[in-house]
Amino acid sequence: MVTLEKLGFPTVSGVAKGFVKNFQITAGAVGFPELPYVEEAFCYSGGSVELVQKDIDRLIPKIIEKLTTPLTVGTNKISQPIQTQAGHNAPWGTVELGPVTQSTIKFTGGTYDEAYTQFQNRFMDWGWSDGLPLIPPTIERVEAMLKATKHKRDEVVVDKLPPGEGIATVQKIAVNAVMAGCEPEYLPVVLAATEAMSKAPGILVTLQSTSPHYPFFWVNGPVIKELGLNYLQGTLGPGSQSKVNIAIGRATRLIVMNIGGAYVGTQDMDTMGWPSKFSAVTAENEDDCAALGWTPYHIHKGFSAKDSTISVYSGGDQADLVGMSSRSGLGILTAAAADMACIACLHEGILFMVSGDDARMMARAGFKTKDSIREFLAKNIAADKKAYMAFSGMTEEAYRKRFGDGDVHRIKPEVIHILRVGADAGKDIFLRGGGAATVSIDRWR
Numbered sequence: 001m002v003t004l005e006k007l008g009f010p011t012v013s014g015v016a017k018g019f020v021k022n023f024q025i026t027a028g029a030v031g032f033p034e035l036p037y038v039e040e041a042f043c044y045s046g047g048s049v050e051l052v053q054k055d056i057d058r059l060i061p062k063i064i065e066k067l068t069t070p071l072t073v074g075t076n077k078i079s080q081p082i083q084t085q086a087g088h089n090a091p092w093g094t095v096e097l098g099p100v101t102q103s104t105i106k107f108t109g110g111t112y113d114e115a116y117t118q119f120q121n122r123f124m125d126w127g128w129s130d131g132l133p134l135i136p137p138t139i140e141r142v143e144a145m146l147k148a149t150k151h152k153r154d155e156v157v158v159d160k161l162p163p164g165e166g167i168a169t170v171q172k173i174a175v176n177a178v179m180a181g182c183e184p185e186y187l188p189v190v191l192a193a194t195e196a197m198s199k200a201p202g203i204l205v206t207l208q209s210t211s212p213h214y215p216f217f218w219v220n221g222p223v224i225k226e227l228g229l230n231y232l233q234g235t236l237g238p239g240s241q242s243k244v245n246i247a248i249g250r251a252t253r254l255i256v257m258n259i260g261g262a263y264v265g266t267q268d269m270d271t272m273g274w275p276s277k278f279s280a281v282t283a284e285n286e287d288d289c290a291a292l293g294w295t296p297y298h299i300h301k302g303f304s305a306k307d308s309t310i311s312v313y314s315g316g317d318q319a320d321l322v323g324m325s326s327r328s329g330l331g332i333l334t335a336a337a338a339d340m341a342c343i344a345c346l347h348e349g350i351l352f353m354v355s356g357d358d359a360r361m362m363a364r365a366g367f368k369t370k371d372s373i374r375e376f377l378a379k380n381i382a383a384d385k386k387a388y389m390a391f392s393g394m395t396e397e398a399y400r401k402r403f404g405d406g407d408v409h410r411i412k413p414e415v416i417h418i419l420r421v422g423a424d425a426g427k428d429i430f431l432r433g434g435g436a437a438t439v440s441i442d443r444w445r
Helices: 013-029 049-068 112-125 139-146 170-180 184-197 203-208 223-227 240-258 286-292 329-346 356-364 370-380 385-392 396-403
Strands: 078-083 089-097 156-161 166-169 214-220 281-283 309-322 349-354 416-420 427-440
Touching: 139 170, 139 184, 156 184, 166 170, 170 184, 170 240, 184 214, 184 223, 184 240, 184 309, 184 427, 203 214, 203 309, 203 427, 214 223, 214 240, 240 281, 286 356, 286 416, 309 329, 309 349, 329 356, 329 370, 329 427, 349 356, 349 370, 370 416, 385 396
Parallel strands: 214 281, 349 416
Antiparallel strands: 078 089, 156 166, 214 309, 309 427, 349 427
């Protein structure tokens, strides 16, 4: 038998075995414990078209065999330990997975505190919590939440919510919004955020990756001041000043878990995790945008100033750009381009959040619009082509076909997203990641 090592493919068998194990757990979680699969333990990205074709030819008979072998599909609930990617039982116990047959769950006790504790413990045991205490989604609270939208409770917001293609209805979203601590008036934002997640390029990888990726949200339009979203100091941090941001972000995390199936070790393969996965929501400082002459993000995307929108970005790691020592906007952007070069090497998009002082320095330096900043960064962010090829495992042929000729790897201006966010102090943040999507909040009122 011809092995892939002899064909020249790099082995990633250890990683592949972890994915196979989690595939089996995930299949069982949705009621298909006997779902057939063919294991491929090697990475194709480093091989030529000819080598890839040879291995596909080898796999086709196995795929046909699996597809034509009769199997009995399980439909009952499955009680099993939650397992990590490495196959170890997770320390937080056993979860009951599969079809849910009851519309309400009752917890009783001698006192309210006893019933409340039972609720917290059971939801934690079942894996339905983000690890923090939940607000009980009582019938009364859910009904109050549903009054914040004209849409019917059984209306489908997303028919295939990633990563597990769950059916996200208005009521399911409302239940998770209650558990996250949202007030009823937040619901249209949470509904729109759920819709946006289904449209953002790269969101499936974001939710399933072994890296600490997460959906990153920002809000534009009148709803910012209507709800009191924080777009100033500490907008992405803890504290009562960001209570609206935090609750909305927490709701989206519970939704991708409890509706999308992104449970750790089941669909969410994250090796270490990251605090931003709990909640990552900000809003743009549109007052400052007006003073600077910068276009707010949603207007750049074709909406009007009267529209309220939410955008989601397939976020990766973040970097702090310190501009306090620079005396010019050009100096800040030159340093930013140098810092972002490694980002260009790794991913195809950048989200750049600019503080007040730095934004004004950029404007004084001649960067009167966000487009001028995008053009400058796209021209000056340049990663060494050989470094990019080494990281991605691309051959010279594959690189030329995708990116063309040249000695450096660049990104395009349109994949650079710019926001005016946070306080005035000269500190900026940028995230690497993939694509973004913007949707209307107003349509969900």
